[in-house]
Amino acid sequence: MRMRFNQLLCGPEWSHLSPIVKGKLPILVSAFYGDGMLTKVAAAKPVGAKLLVRLPRPAGAIPKLLPNDPRKLLSFAKKNPGVEIFVHPRIHAKIFASEGQALIGSANLSTTGFSGAHEASLLTKDAKTVAALRTEAEKFIKTAYPASILYLERLVQAIDAGKASVQPTPDAAAGAAVAFAGQVGNPPFESFVAWLAGQNSALAKEVHSRCSGKKHNVSGHAYSAYHGLSVLFRGDPTWARSLIGQNWQGGRVVTGLDRIRSFVSQNPGLIKNKRRGSWENSYLPTSLGGPAKRSGGAGIGLIKRMMVLLPEYLKSVHLI
Incomplete structure (x- = not known):
């Protein structure tokens, strides 16, 4: 028919x-x-x-x-x-x-x-x-x-x-690449901050203001968000590029939070181990798979903003 x-x-x-x-x-x-x-x-x-x-x-x-x-x-x-x-x-x-x-x-x-x-x-x-x-x-x-x-x-x-x-499924497909990205290492957090300082958008300026606090974890823990998201994005560059220019409060970004949650559940070492390239044992809210002792949801707003900005930065340094 x-x-x-x-x-x-x-x-x-x-x-x-x-x-x-x-x-x-x-x-x-x-x-x-x-x-x-x-x-x-x-x-x-x-x-x-x-x-x-x-x-x-x-x-x-x-x-x-x-x-x-x-x-x-x-x-x-x-x-x-x-x-x-x-x-x-x-x-x-x-x-x-x-x-x-x-x-x-x-x-x-x-x-x-x-x-x-x-x-x-x-x-x-x-x-x-x-x-x-x-x-x-x-x-x-x-x-x-x-x-x-x-x-x-x-x-x-x-x-x-x-x-x-x-065996790896579509939701875990990024996992193999994630391990590689973690081994190679992300660019220094300071290079991302410097990139933000050179951007003209209000969103970039807002995130930049949150990246200069003591130990880089002010207002949602920008440091750990930078490393955790960088590993995720480098493991799935096509998806990362699709977020460039999106509304940080829009549907694609909100849907992406589910991917972060799934990613964290499939890569528990990124939460349990304190090492560069992880979520720093910590500052990921429980709603995204973080430990219960750090509950409260702090950081989702920053993570959503960085989901739009970070892929653009990673593209500029040829990592996605």
């Missing part, structure tokens, strides 16, 4: 997926998933939802390398018993459909997939096209396997016992 699509999304965001998740009887088919996006799905409180992702057959042997992290899915499953979860070892499709609209394309159910960069998806509200995509999604569901809590716990136990591990 001929399908009709309303919009080509070059850089889909959560705002495009959210109405589908909140719609009637959503079906979410995605090879990979990320913790940040599962959290968003849970917050949307989908009714009658079905989720299909890539994991091994429940009745089969557990492979040494798992394509997704079952710990994240187990946590999601326990908190959202109303969502039917299915798995298939070879699923690669990405179809998201409710009764009112559907989305199909390259984006996985991850913060990386719906961050406004990298991906392309087609959105449709045409009734016949939506119905056709739902039918195809249901076909995938019928060939998949229900994922019980016991099954997911068995996968987690295999990881805990050292018998299985998780």
